[in-house]
Amino acid sequence: MTKLRWGLMGASDIAATRMIPAFRAAGDDVVGVLSGKADRARSYATAHGLDVATDDAAELLDRSDITAVYVSSTNDKHHAQAMAAIDAGKHVLCEKPLALTYADAMAMVDAAERAGVVFAVNHHLPGAGTHRTVQRLVRDGAIGTPLAVRVAHAVLLPERLRGWRLDAVPGGGVILDVTCHDASAINAILPMPPLVVTAVATSQGSWGSGAYDTAMTVIRYGDGVLAQTHDAFTIGFAKTSLEVHGTSGSITATGVMTQDPVGEVRLVDANGPRDIPVDDRRDLYQIILEGFHAAVAGGGRPTVTGVEGARALAVALAAQESADSRRPVDVHLAPTAA
Numbered sequence: 001m002t003k004l005r006w007g008l009m010g011a012s013d014i015a016a017t018r019m020i021p022a023f024r025a026a027g028d029d030v031v032g033v034l035s036g037k038a039d040r041a042r043s044y045a046t047a048h049g050l051d052v053a054t055d056d057a058a059e060l061l062d063r064s065d066i067t068a069v070y071v072s073s074t075n076d077k078h079h080a081q082a083m084a085a086i087d088a089g090k091h092v093l094c095e096k097p098l099a100l101t102y103a104d105a106m107a108m109v110d111a112a113e114r115a116g117v118v119f120a121v122n123h124h125l126p127g128a129g130t131h132r133t134v135q136r137l138v139r140d141g142a143i144g145t146p147l148a149v150r151v152a153h154a155v156l157l158p159e160r161l162r163g164w165r166l167d168a169v170p171g172g173g174v175i176l177d178v179t180c181h182d183a184s185a186i187n188a189i190l191p192m193p194p195l196v197v198t199a200v201a202t203s204q205g206s207w208g209s210g211a212y213d214t215a216m217t218v219i220r221y222g223d224g225v226l227a228q229t230h231d232a233f234t235i236g237f238a239k240t241s242l243e244v245h246g247t248s249g250s251i252t253a254t255g256v257m258t259q260d261p262v263g264e265v266r267l268v269d270a271n272g273p274r275d276i277p278v279d280d281r282r283d284l285y286q287i288i289l290e291g292f293h294a295a296v297a298g299g300g301r302p303t304v305t306g307v308e309g310a311r312a313l314a315v316a317l318a319a320q321e322s323a324d325s326r327r328p329v330d331v332h333l334a335p336t337a338a
């Protein structure tokens with residue numbers, strides 16, 4: 001496997017808690033970090049054993065020993081930072097949401113294609129062993145024709161993350177944070193495109209959030225399939241779940257809307273209920289990195305491609321617009337990405 005040498009754009013929690021360990025577990029090196037503040041870059045680099053700490057993107061991107069870049073800054077910075085990394089000829093793993101507009105996300109996809117670099121999105125759910133089990137059951141016809149999907153992804157936002165996500169800033173709020181993940185998971189299950197989105201959102205947390213911290217969304221996919229999601233930063237004691245209902249059966253996956261390789265999958269049909277074994281319990285981010293490595297080596301595709309990340313974003317942006325306007329919003333995908 002090609003060893004990658006990563007530069008981090010964003011001195012983030014997710015890089016510290018999940019991705020730096022995952023890069024190292026994959027046998028890669030993490031060379032340096034870019035932060036908006038030089039002193040923060042230095043303290044972050046020291047804490048995580050990185051050689052390079054800078055507040056100058058060019059200093060990171062000009063280094064020939066960095067072959068791949070992981071973008072995990074706040075959502076408003078993903079587009080510009082990923083574009084700069086692509087321009088510098090680096091392979092890019094970008095956090096979700098890819099950008100704040102669908103056009104920007106597709107511009108990143110196009111730029112990566114022109115530059116001949118791998119561009120992937122760190123949507124961890126579609127590659128999870130549980131989710132792939134659900135995808136396989138649906139693909140194999142275990143529930144007949146899909147009719148509906150229900151996602152419960154209402155959690156309590158950890159105290160350490162109660163910053164920009166709760167602010168009325170571009171990229172803040174639960175829809176771009178969580179609904180975007182749901183869309184990546186549902187899109188990977190349903191073969192038809194998302195068409196129309198209706199969302200109702202509010203702020204209900206004791207923190208007096210300036211952004212939506214709760215949203216309920218309904219998405220109409222092709223062939224009349226409906227999907228429904230409940231996303232929240234405010235719910236402390238609920239289990240997450242993913243259900244897919246079809247003409248001849250139902251799948252209920254419990255505890256699977258999470259960053260950890262946990263949760264159960266159950267199928268009910270005319271033969272009664274049964275647990276479906278989940279064979280792959282590997283770390284979700286290691287799965288992402290395995291796909292990324294395969295794509296860099298030329299023998300595979302990323303777990304979630306840029307086009308797929310843009311499609312998840314399109315659904316989330318439609319939900320955001322619907323919640324703001326109190327109207328249903330059509331999802332417009334580029335013809336090549338529908």
Ligand code: NDP
Nearest residue numbers: 010011012013014035036037072073074075095096122124
């Ligand atoms: P953080 O708030 O930890 O980091 C985002 C940015 O905030 C950092 O890049 C940093 O800016 C700044 N920052 C963070 N902590 C501090 C601090 N103590 N003092 C000053 N500035 C600080 O965000 P997350 O790690 O939660 O999320 C980062 C990205 O990753 C988001 O796009 C999010 O959507 C995504 N994400 C994805 C997950 C997944 O499973 N795929 C899970 C969690 C997040 P600077 O770099 O300028 O220092």
